[in-house]
Amino acid sequence: MADTMTSSSLEQLSAAMADAVAAASRSVVAVHAARSRASGFVWRDGLVVTSEESLPDEGDLAVLLPDGGKLRANIVGRDPATDVALLRVEGQAPSPIAFDAAPVRTGSIALAVGSQAGTALAAAGVVSLVGPAWRSLRGGDIDMRIELGLVMRRSVEGGLALDASGRAIGMSVFGPRGRVLVIPGTTVDRVAAQLAATGHVPRxxxxxxxxxxxxxxxxxxxxxxxxxxxxxxxxxxxxxxxxxxxxxxxxxxxxxxxxxxxxxxxxxxxxxxxxxxxxxxxxxxxxxxxxxxx
The missing domain is CATH 2.30.42.10 (PDZ domain)
Known part of the structure; x- marks a missing residue:
């Protein structure tokens, strides 16, 4: 009986995680340049957020959609200090994601969701650290320090980080020494709005x-x-x-x-x-x- 209950609980957890990835991946895209592969997500209609560090300094960009479509993209603005870049796509993009402001707890399950050529990628682990607001080495104000204990492919960088309930909490990126960090949704919204309005964040x-x-x-x-x-x-x-x-x-x-x-x-x-x-x-x-x- 105990084995049956354990098996049932694991199956429920597995199904819940798979459902969370499937739901989030509808808004996650792949961002391709000539020499780089990363992920991104639809932030507002026609606008995609990705990791600034993953973008080349120049060259054409393409966004690959979950349904197999491919759209050209142009850089609206980029902020190296917070690792946020904003792209505008030429064509119909999927529905935007909405961030959740619920508290993030150390030790809770965490998921990183990205895209490889339009196919969903996922990594699972735990929230290994939750700390106060901090300032990056490049002078960017990050609203909360969140570190994830998981192994993430390079192409997942710029995708979504999810909490245990499947809510989007921010953008997953690589930090110093290969740590996986989360740029919180509040930071992404603030910086992306500034980039959409002016094309840059003043420094x-x-x-x-x-x-x-x-x-x-x-x-x-x-x-x-x-x-x-x-x-x-x-x-x-x-x-x-x-x-x-x-x-x-x-x-x-x-x-x-x-x-x-x-x-x-x-x-x-x-x-x-x-x-x-x-x-x-x-x-x-x-x-x-x-x-x-x-």
Whole structure:
């Protein structure tokens, strides 16, 4: 009797997971470029979200649909800081997905759903970590840190992450050291809406090239290696050879620290830079600008 009950429970769990994948895969697509294969999902009518990191810098893109159809796609905008890219497809795309804001629990079952040439792919595991909001190494604000304990094919990156009930919680991507991370639905919605409206997400800009240097006796600074003559640094009288020691009174721990501080909210704010210039201390206010389009 016990064996029968266990078998029945496993069959029910298996069927529920398969049903969740089947339902989500109706909105999941494959994103193909000349040298890359990734997944994506329909975010709004005619608009597909995918992993920014998986997209090439140039070249034609195609979106392969669950029904075997193929549509051309153009990049509306991309945000490397949050790993979100938005595509517009030429033709009728499947129905959009809706994210669920229900809490995500550590230890619960998790699914990653992608597409390979229009055929659904899935990986199963658990939510291995749930943490607070964080900022990526490129300065992107991510609303929650979610890590998945599962093995995911490279082509599934950019697809949907599902919770135990089959609700879409975000986009599954690869993080540092091959960890599978989830860009939460709230982050995807916020960034994709900005990309749809303007084609980009504003980022702060100092207009200086920086290199880490050791500062005696045991500190770290950021040496200014170059200054954009039309940038905020030049307007604030930052000079080549200056060493930035502190940012609004907080000691510099790395160049990445400064880059992470240049998020969307930083544009237009005034920051006090504590410098060392030719051995002498200097303090300069600098108004952070908006990074120009490359």
């Amino acid at each position: 702060g800009y100092l207009g200086v090239a920086l290199q880490p240097v050791k500062v005696l006796p045991d500190g770290i600074g950021a040496m200014v290696m170059g200054v954009d003559r039309d940038g905020p640094g030049a307007a604030a009288d930052v000079r080549q050879g200056d060493v930035i020691l502190a940012w609004n009174g907080e000691p510099v721990r790395s160049v990445h620290m400064l880059l992470r501080a240049l998020g969307p909210a930083s544009v237009g704010t005034v920051v006090k830079l504590s410098l060392r210039r030719a051995g002498e201390p200097v303090e300069l206010p600098i108004t952070i600008g908006e990074r120009p389009a490359d």
